[in-house]
Every structure is written in C-alpha cells, then in structure tokens.
Amino acid sequence: MSIIEVRDLSLAYEDGPAVLDGISFTAEEGEALVFAGLSGSGKTTLCSCLCGILPRSEPVAFSGSVTVDCTDIPGTPLYECAQHIAMVFQNPDDQLVCSAVEDELAFGLENLCVPPDEIRRRVDAMMAEFGLSGMAESDPAKLSGGQKKLVTIASTLILGPKVIVLDEPMTGLDADSRELVLRAVERLKERGCTVVAVEHDLSLASYADRILYLRDGKLNDNP
Ligand SMILES: Nc1ncnc2c1ncn2[C@@H]1O[C@H](COP(=O)(O)OP(=O)(O)O)[C@@H](O)[C@H]1O
Ligand SMILES: [Mg+2]
Numbered sequence: 362m363s364i365i366e367v368r369d370l371s372l373a374y375e376d377g378p379a380v381l382d383g384i385s386f387t388a389e390e391g392e393a394l395v396f397a398g399l400s401g402s403g404k405t406t407l408c409s410c411l412c413g414i415l416p417r418s419e420p421v422a423f424s425g426s427v428t429v430d431c432t433d434i435p436g437t438p439l440y441e442c443a444q445h446i447a448m449v450f451q452n453p454d455d456q457l458v459c460s461a462v463e464d465e466l467a468f469g470l471e472n473l474c475v476p477p478d479e480i481r482r483r484v485d486a487m488m489a490e491f492g493l494s495g496m497a498e499s500d501p502a503k504l505s506g507g508q509k510k511l512v513t514i515a516s517t518l519i520l521g522p523k524v525i526v527l528d529e530p531m532t533g534l535d536a537d538s539r540e541l542v543l544r545a546v547e548r549l550k551e552r553g554c555t556v557v558a559v560e561h562d563l564s565l566a567s568y569a570d571r572i573l574y575l576r577d578g579k580l581n582d583n584p
Contacts, residue, residue: 362428362431363387363388364389364390364429364523364524364555365386365428365524365555365557366387366426366427366428366429367384367387367410367411367427368385369424369425369426370383370407370410370424370425370426370427371384371422371423371424371578372403372410372416372421372422372423373421374421375419375420375421379578380403380578381403381407381578382577382578382579383425383578383579384407384425384578384580386573388524388555389555390523390553390555391553391554391555392555392570392571393550393555393557393558393569393571394555394556394558394569394572394573395557395558395559395560395563395569395571395573396557396572396573396574396575396580397559397560397561397563397566397573397574397575398559398561398576399561399576400561402576403575403578404528404529404559404561405451408448408528408557408559409448410423410427410434411429411446411448412434412442412443412446412447412448413435413437413439413446414448416435417435417439429442429445429446429524430445430523430524432445434446445522445523446522446525446526447517447522447526448517448525448526448527448528449513449514449525449526449527449530450513450528451528451529453501453506453509453510453512454502456513456516457501457502457509457512457513459501460500460501460502461498461499461500461501462488462493462497462498462499462501462504462512463497463498465501465512465513465516466483466484466488466493466512466515466516466519467480468516469516469519469520470484470519470520473520483519484519487515487518487519488515490515490541490545491511491512491514491515491541491545492537493508493511493512496508506533507534507538508538510530510538511534511538511541514530514542514545515545518545518549521554523554523555524554524555524556524557525549525554525557527546527557527558528559529559529560530558530560531560532562543567543568546558547568550568556568559575
C-alpha cells in the first residue's frame with residue numbers, strides 16, 4: 362500500500378462550488394510530491410484534507426477517502442492523525458504558540474514526553490541546522506516573515522514525521538533561507554520521509570520527484 366492514498370476526493374465549502382472535484386493520487390514512501398496551482402486553486406484546502414483539519418474544522422461537503430500510513434484520516438482523531446502526518450502552515454502566525462524560538466522547537470517534543478536532555482540536544486541541533494542559534498530566546502512573533510517560516514518548518518521537522526505537508530514553504534523566504542529549506546527537504550528524503558508541498562512559484566520546487574497541477578478542482582500531469 363502506498364503511504365498516501367487519496368481516492369475521489371471532493372470538497373465544497375458551505376454554499377460554494379466544488380474546490381476539489383474528484384481528486385485521486387498516491388505517493389510512495391520517501392517521495393517528494395509538489396502540487397502547483399494558482400492562488401485560489403485549492404492548494405491549502407488539499408493540504409488541510411491530507412492532515413485531517415478538513416472536513417472536521419468547517420461545515421463542508423466532503424466525499425472520498427484519504428489514507429495516510431494505513432490510517433483513515435477523516436475517521437481518526439486529529440491528535441492521532443498528527444502522529445502520521447505533520448503540516449507546516451502557509452501563514453506562520455497560525456502555527457507559532459511560544460514566546461521564545463527554542464521553546465517553539467521544544468513544544469511538540471514536550472507534548473510527546475521526550476526526555477528533557479534529548480529535547481535540548483535535538484533543539485540545539487535543529488537551531489544550528491536552520492541558522493536560528495543566535496535567536497534562541499527571541500520572541501517568534503517579532504521575527505521577520507522569513508525567519509518565522511524557518512521556525513515553523515524547524516519545529517515541525519524536529520518531530521521526525523513520516524509524512525510532512527508544506528503549504529508554500531518557500532513563499533516569503535530570501536535566497537539563503539530557501540537554500541536552508543531545500544537542504545532540509547533533501548535530508549528528510551534521505552531519511553525516507555515523504556514530502557508533499559504545494560507551491561505557487563514552481564521555480565523553487567527543485568526538490569520535487571513529481572509535480573502535479575491543480576486546476577478547476579482537478580489534478581493534471583501538465584500545467
Ligand atoms: N474557509 C473557507 N470558507 C469558504 N471558502 C473558502 C475557505 N477557504 C478557502 N475557500 C475558497 O476555496 C478556494 C480555494 O482556496 P485555497 O484552498 O485557500 O486555495 P490556494 O491555497 O490554492 O490559494 C478559494 O476560492 C477560496 O476562496
Ligand atoms: Mg494557500
């Protein structure tokens with residue numbers, strides 16, 4: 362069985378037209394898939410369905426199946442879905458919860474009851490990897506947009522998820538930060554992690570094994 366199996370996924374927001382219209386795809390373990398689409402084409406909606414945020418967070422018309430790591434996502438509690446698939450949000454402000462960068466990176470590990478010395482080791486290593494060591498005690502809310510994005514990506518990667526969803530990971534990043542994210546995605550792939558990213562600007566999707574195009578609620582192999 363593929364690590365991600367999406368079959369006939371359709372979704373419409375309340376009283377709206379179909380945003381996703383019978384989407385099907387699979388992803389194999391360790392593969393990096395990129396979904397490209399214009400603004401409003403349903404990229405964030407698809408990410409939310411993969412992680413289980415939709416259909417549970419809003420009154421939507423939803424049909425089809427989403428299976429990740431042998432788990433039926435719509436039928437499984439969100440905290441359990443999170444053990445199979447993790448998401449980095451498009452807008453970092455929707456994700457940042459702590460008042461210091463190092464606490465933000467430690468937050469998820471603390472919830473998983475990882476021992477404190479192991480948390481310290483992983484947080485220090487991840488801050489070094491993402492060039493965040495000098496801002497360990499900085500308030501994430503006061504960082505630049507690009508720095509916030511790096512903090513949210515680092516705080517998700519530190520959990521070591523099997524599947525990670527990145528909603529426009531490169532948006533708002535300068536060239537150096539994009540390079541950091543690209544290298545992080547490459548390391549993830551080396552570790553066998555499956556990556557699903559949505560990107561508006563495909564010039565930044567050099568890490569993709571496969572690119573699919575989202576248009577009019579459907580997936581296409583060509584732009
Ligand atoms: N919570 C919502 N309620 C109603 N409509 C929404 C909601 N979120 C997104 N939409 C609509 O669904 C469509 C797809 O949005 P979205 O998934 O955010 O696209 P993208 O991420 O590609 O820009 C857009 O027309 C948007 O206006
Ligand atoms: Mg979006």
